[in-house]
Amino acid sequence: MALKRASAEAALNPLETALAQFDAAAERLRLDDGMRGILRAAKRELSVHFPVQMDDGSTRMFSGYRVQHNLARGPAKGGIRYHPAVTLDEVRALAMWMTWKSAVVNIPYGGAKGGVVVDPRSLSVTELENLTRRYATEISIVIGSNEDIPAPDMGTDGRVMAWIMDTISMHRGHTVAGVVTGKPVSIGGTLGRLEATGRGILFVIGEVARQHKIQVEGATVAVQGFGNVGSVAAILLAKEGAKVIAVSDSTGGVYNQQGLDMGTLSKRGWPGGRLDTAPGGDRISNEELLSLPVDFLVPAAMEGQIGAANAAGVRARFVVEGANGPVTPEADAVLAGNGITVVPDILANAGGVIVSYFEWVQDLQFFFWEEDEVNERLKRVIGRAYRDVARTAQEENVSMREAAMLLAVGRVVEATRVRGIYP
Numbered sequence: 001m002a003l004k005r006a007s008a009e010a011a012l013n014p015l016e017t018a019l020a021q022f023d024a025a026a027e028r029l030r031l032d033d034g035m036r037g038i039l040r041a042a043k044r045e046l047s048v049h050f051p052v053q054m055d056d057g058s059t060r061m062f063s064g065y066r067v068q069h070n071l072a073r074g075p076a077k078g079g080i081r082y083h084p085a086v087t088l089d090e091v092r093a094l095a096m097w098m099t100w101k102s103a104v105v106n107i108p109y110g111g112a113k114g115g116v117v118v119d120p121r122s123l124s125v126t127e128l129e130n131l132t133r134r135y136a137t138e139i140s141i142v143i144g145s146n147e148d149i150p151a152p153d154m155g156t157d158g159r160v161m162a163w164i165m166d167t168i169s170m171h172r173g174h175t176v177a178g179v180v181t182g183k184p185v186s187i188g189g190t191l192g193r194l195e196a197t198g199r200g201i202l203f204v205i206g207e208v209a210r211q212h213k214i215q216v217e218g219a220t221v222a223v224q225g226f227g228n229v230g231s232v233a234a235i236l237l238a239k240e241g242a243k244v245i246a247v248s249d250s251t252g253g254v255y256n257q258q259g260l261d262m263g264t265l266s267k268r269g270w271p272g273g274r275l276d277t278a279p280g281g282d283r284i285s286n287e288e289l290l291s292l293p294v295d296f297l298v299p300a301a302m303e304g305q306i307g308a309a310n311a312a313g314v315r316a317r318f319v320v321e322g323a324n325g326p327v328t329p330e331a332d333a334v335l336a337g338n339g340i341t342v343v344p345d346i347l348a349n350a351g352g353v354i355v356s357y358f359e360w361v362q363d364l365q366f367f368f369w370e371e372d373e374v375n376e377r378l379k380r381v382i383g384r385a386y387r388d389v390a391r392t393a394q395e396e397n398v399s400m401r402e403a404a405m406l407l408a409v410g411r412v413v414e415a416t417r418v419r420g421i422y423p
């Protein structure tokens with residue numbers, strides 16, 4: 001009963017979840033209280049409250065945050081979220097998850113996250129630009145290409161990154177391309193960034209197939225969410241010969257046991273372009289999609305989609321988390337009990353942060369790569385991370401999620417120990 005209540009509360013506060021996940025890894029790694037204390041706390045938390053001039057001449061106050069969880073392995077890295085429900089605790093949790101995500105794929109970054117409490121759809125373009133430039137100015141005391149490098153997250157995009165990059169560049173008196181990633185290619189963005197997370201999922205599925213001696217060609221796949229992550233993953237998997245039998249968006253989905261035609265679906269040429277009216281298959285609800293008997297289920301929509309209520313119905317062989325947190329801790333236990341392997345989000349969807357790292361490296365060197373080189377390096381980095389996690393899972397006899405955390409926390413602990421406590 002107490003456990004049930006604790007997990008229900010954790011679902012309400014992402015920081016509780018993040019800390020519980022860390023505590024479990026810390027226990028297994030037998031970390032002492034001093035090290036636990038260091039890694040449980042965010043290193044820096046900046047709260048800002050700032051005015052924005054609205055189109056009607058009025059002034060409105062907004063609140064925002066930038067949290068740097070840990071800098072032991074390199075500059076802080078993490079997105080900026082514009083959402084009306086952003087809270088400091090949520091940003092703290094997301095910053096901590098970024099520390100682990102960077103560490104598990106072994107790129108030299110710490111973790112950070114930012115947010116502004118705003119519904120960006122309620123603002124005009126001018127208001128959005130004013131808000132972004134003022135927020136960038138407020139957090140300019142902690143961000144920079146050597147310090148902390150933001151990127152897009154929910155509610156922000158390449159255009160917002162361009163405004164932040166320009167604002168910081170104006171303040172410093174020269175172009176600082178490396179202060180944000182996810183920028184348009186014309187101002188120092190990288191080729192391959194838009195597809196990076198979906199492409200990373202393709203490479204991860206390739207690794208799963210190799211490890212379990214199955215073929216991607218002919219494997220059946222269902223993808224929930226047909227946005228930046230899900231659509232790219234589905235299209236690339238189909239190109240590799242996988243049979244993508246169902247895809248969905250927030251309106252519902254389309255299903256065809258023979259495999260859907262990704263060429264047609266990706267163009268969204270039919271009236272409305274919604275997947276619940278897509279051609280080439282039968283209607284399917286999101287709930288039904290999640291319980292299809294497939295080799296690979298890729299939840300790539302949003303958090304909490306596979307929970308205690310529907311986990312027992314999941315009949316996939318592998319669940320590859322495209323979204324952040326699509327499987328709840330309760331569901332994790334049910335899936336494990338049913339012999340379903342979950343490839344955790346911090347590994348499976350790390351393609352975005354890996355290619356962000358490549359963007360930053362290119363910006364620092366003023367030397368830009370061909371797209372093939374970006375994709376090839378992504379394959380190498382995420383492939384190595386997958387094999388590290390799979391090996392740890394076998395050696396420690398734990399799930400891939402636990403293994404990813406052990407590896408990530410272990411790397412941050414090692415960096416902290418080697419650097420020592422100052423002074």
Ligand code: NAD
Nearest residue numbers: 197225226227228229249250300301302322323324349352
């Ligand atoms: P997106 O907005 O481009 O696409 C989201 C898709 O999910 C849309 O097709 C939307 O219709 C669908 N969707 C929304 N609610 C749904 C629901 N209840 N049921 C079914 N479908 C629903 O977003 P995205 O960039 O593809 O991100 C998806 C997830 O992946 C998020 O959890 C995000 O945090 C995570 N993620 C994204 C990236 C990235 O590089 N874009 C990187 C890492 C993690």
